[in-house]
Amino acid sequence: MNYENIVALERKLSLPETHFVSGNVYTDKTIFETEKSKIFFHTWHFLCHESELLDKYDFRTISFLGQPLIIIRGSDNKIRSFLNVCSHRGAKIIHSPSGNSKKLTCFYHLWSYNDRGECTSIPREKGYDNANLQKRLCGLTEIKTDVFMGMIFISFNKKIMPLNDFIGNSLDPFKDTLCSGELEVFHYSKSTIKSNWKAWQETNLDLYHEWMHVLLRKTQINAGNMKDRKVKIMPNGHAMVGGLKAKYGAYKGINYRQSSKALPGLSSDDFFFVDLFPNFAILARGTAIRIDTVTPIDENTSLVEWRGLGLRGDTSKDRRLRWKHHNQYWGPFGRNVPEDAFAAEACGEGFIKSASRYQIIAREENGTGQDDGMLRAWYKEWSKLTSLNINKP
Ligand code: FES
Ligand SMILES: [Fe+2]
Structure with a gap:
């Protein structure tokens, strides 16, 4: 396409450089490769909640940017992650999404591994004696794994800062809830969206x-004073918003939420959220919590996963109510998440053929109201890690 909108260029030139993002940032293959190495394989990445690996030997498998992974709770209760590939001929070992097993046996020639990733059995092992193959050196490749407030993170970077330092105080507003030891994942859904991963995170x-x-x-914009909202920018590209309230009484059909059972540490009309750089968000809405993660598949396609957390030990009646609360906003047919997915795909459609050349992130309201400060802080971290300029990448 050879078409320039002169007015659009002029509009852009009047803005500070930190206040607009070039469309190339979403579509360029080279930039995407840089993001993979400098962001995704560099920093910490959320995998799942510890309630999804409740018992010893519980495991889950996932694919992270093409890397097959297995994550398992060991006999010592420690959670470890490994590349889910066999040391023999490289086959992916475990194919089911989750399960419980003391022994991880490769289907191909039946080499087996234990919960520590050690190779424990090689059929007709003597056949390797002449070649001096040593079983003790045939274990799985371990990936750095740590747990913070019940959430499991991995990093492919052996030199990454400790997870505690990476998160810092960012999740403090969730402390009483996440550290209550009473939460479990009660909802999981995922969707592949046709958009760059950043459009979802935005x-x-x-x-x-x-x-x-x-x-x-109906329930949020007029629920409190815009000036009471507080956007807080934290180290390492993280950010949070507090001071929001939900006025459920303003929407017919959900007004009963106002008096419902909140999670530990929350009141039923609380609404706040934290974004951890690069691709994680956690939101508290009184009676339920939502965690979402976006992982790129390629520069124009992304996997978004949503988890809902509620109280372990809920009666079936309470559980049904909590599901309902969660799904009204955040379920696959709720009034919030599917609309966000539509917005991310609409932006994807605008950028993919360069019809849209840049986007504006220029609102300034002193960190209150509908300030774009979180977007700018996020892109500042993105630039720091990728060494790329957001408007002239
Ligand atoms: S490839 Fe796994 S046992 Fe041979
Ligand atoms: Fe939204």
Whole structure:
């Protein structure tokens, strides 16, 4: 396409350089490769909640940017992650998404591994004697794994800062809830969206877009004073928003939420959220918690995973109610998450053929109201790690 909108260029030139993002940032293959090495294989990445690996020998398998992984709770209760590939001929070992097993046996020639990743059995092992193959050196490749407030993270970077330092105080508002030891994942859904991964993450950083959601227009925009909202920018590209309140009484059909059972540490009309750089968001809405993670598949396609957390030990009646609360906003047919996915794909459509050349992140409201400060802080960290300029990448 050879078409320039002169007015659009002029509009852009009047903005500070930190206040707009070039469309190339979303579509360029080279930039995407840089993001993989400098961001995704460099920093910490959320995998799942510890309630998804509750018992010894519980495991889950996932694919992270093409790397097959297995994550398992050991006999010592420690959670470890390994590349899910056999040391023999490289086959992917475990193919089921989850299970419980003391022994991880490769289907191909039946080499086996234990919960520490050690190779424990090689059929007709003597056949390797002449070649001096040593079983003790045939273990799985371990990936750095740590747990923070019940959430399991991995990093492919052996020199990465400790997870505690990476997160710092960012999740303090969730401490009483996440550390209560009473939470479990009660909802999981995922979707592949046709959009660059950042367009999804932006839906968790952009306060201004609450206008899009009818439910938020009714229960949130006028629920409190815009000036009471507090955007807090934290180290390592993380950010949080507090001071929001939900006025469930303003929407017919969900007004009963106001008096429902909140999770430990929350009141039923609380709403706040934290974004951890690069691809994680956690949101508290009184009676339920949502965690989402976006992982790129390629520069134009992304996997978004949503988890809902509620109280372990809920009665079936309470559980049904909590599911309902969660799904009203955040379920696959709720009034919030599917609309965000639509918005991310709409931005993807705008950028993919360069019809849209850049986007504006220029709202300044002193860290209150619908300030774009979280978006700018996120892109500042992105630039720091990739060494790329957001508007002239
Ligand atoms: S490839 Fe796994 S046992 Fe041969
Ligand atoms: Fe949204």
